[in-house]
Amino acid sequence: MRIFSIPAFLLFVNAIHPTSADAATHTLSQEGRAWFNESGTCIWCRNNTNGNYYTGVTGHPSEDLNSYFIFDLTAISDTIVSADFRFTNLSSVVVGVDFTLYDFVGDIAQLSVEHIETSIGQDIYNDLGSGVSYGTFAIAPVTDIEDVVSVSLNAAGINALNDAQGGLFVMGASINNPPAGGFFGSGSGGSDNITELILNPVAVPEPSTTALLLACGLLAPGRRRTVR
Numbered sequence: 001m002r003i004f005s006i007p008a009f010l011l012f013v014n015a016i017h018p019t020s021a022d023a024a025t026h027t028l029s030q031e032g033r034a035w036f037n038e039s040g041t042c043i044w045c046r047n048n049t050n051g052n053y054y055t056g057v058t059g060h061p062s063e064d065l066n067s068y069f070i071f072d073l074t075a076i077s078d079t080i081v082s083a084d085f086r087f088t089n090l091s092s093v094v095v096g097v098d099f100t101l102y103d104f105v106g107d108i109a110q111l112s113v114e115h116i117e118t119s120i121g122q123d124i125y126n127d128l129g130s131g132v133s134y135g136t137f138a139i140a141p142v143t144d145i146e147d148v149v150s151v152s153l154n155a156a157g158i159n160a161l162n163d164a165q166g167g168l169f170v171m172g173a174s175i176n177n178p179p180a181g182g183f184f185g186s187g188s189g190g191s192d193n194i195t196e197l198i199l200n201p202v203a204v205p206e207p208s209t210t211a212l213l214l215a216c217g218l219l220a221p222g223r224r225r226t227v228r
Contacts, residue, residue, distance in 0.1 A: 023078050023201035030195040031168070032070035032111060036128060037063040040121025046114040053087070053185040053195065055099060056175040066128035067173045067185060068104065068111060071197050073165045078201030080161045083153040085135065085171065088193040089184060097175050099184055101134040101151060102127075103160060104170040111170070128172030132156050139175075139184060148194055161199070169197075 034044035034051035044051030053067040069085070085101060106127045115121030134157030137149060153161070161169060175184060 026199040035065040035067040036125040102172040103132040129174030
């Protein structure tokens with residue numbers, strides 16, 4: 001009978017049984033999206049699944065808009081180590097300013113209620129454009145209309161994602177000091193516009209080679225194995 005040495009067997013086992021494996025990436029489409037203006041109005045909240053997500057300053061009439069995006073993390077249980085927010089830009093390109101994602105600490109239920117110049121709507125508008133930053137995208141000339149923009153979430157965003165598992169996760173979006181008529185995102189409200197989160201979980205540990213050898217009786221702690 002051919003006998004493998006322990007080092008050779010370790011190489012053999014590692015080749016067929018790695019000690020860790022990459023977990024599957026999760027792609028989540030938004031469960032709600034729309035904008036609030038500075039007057040506290042959100043006419044798309046009544047149908048926010050396909051609502052438009054303008055962010056910045058529109059010109060008819062001139063008003064500053066902050067947007068929001070809702071994601072359902074009910075089915076997510078893996079620890080997330082990195083994430084990217086991707087969306088289709090179908091609007092005018094604003095160059096030289098930042099598109100920033102923020103936390104949302106308000107009542108999520110109010111995001112599915114129509115607001116017409118309400119004080120609650122004003123509070124939501126302010127909430128969506130301030131607080132803890134989850135990531136920033138610097139809008140540059142190479143960002144064309146119909147491009148899919150990707151924003152990597154920072155450590156605060158990743159921590160918030162993990163804390164929100166089992167429920168809903170909301171991000172606000174704002175452009176700080178945009179020029180008049182400078183806005184970003186989409187005003188079409190089409191369901192084919194991409195607004196999604198790409199979640200990358202931590203690798204799933206598998207039984208170590210040593211544990212596997214011990215289970216097979218090839219390594220015995222405390223005594224030497226003699227081969228005759």
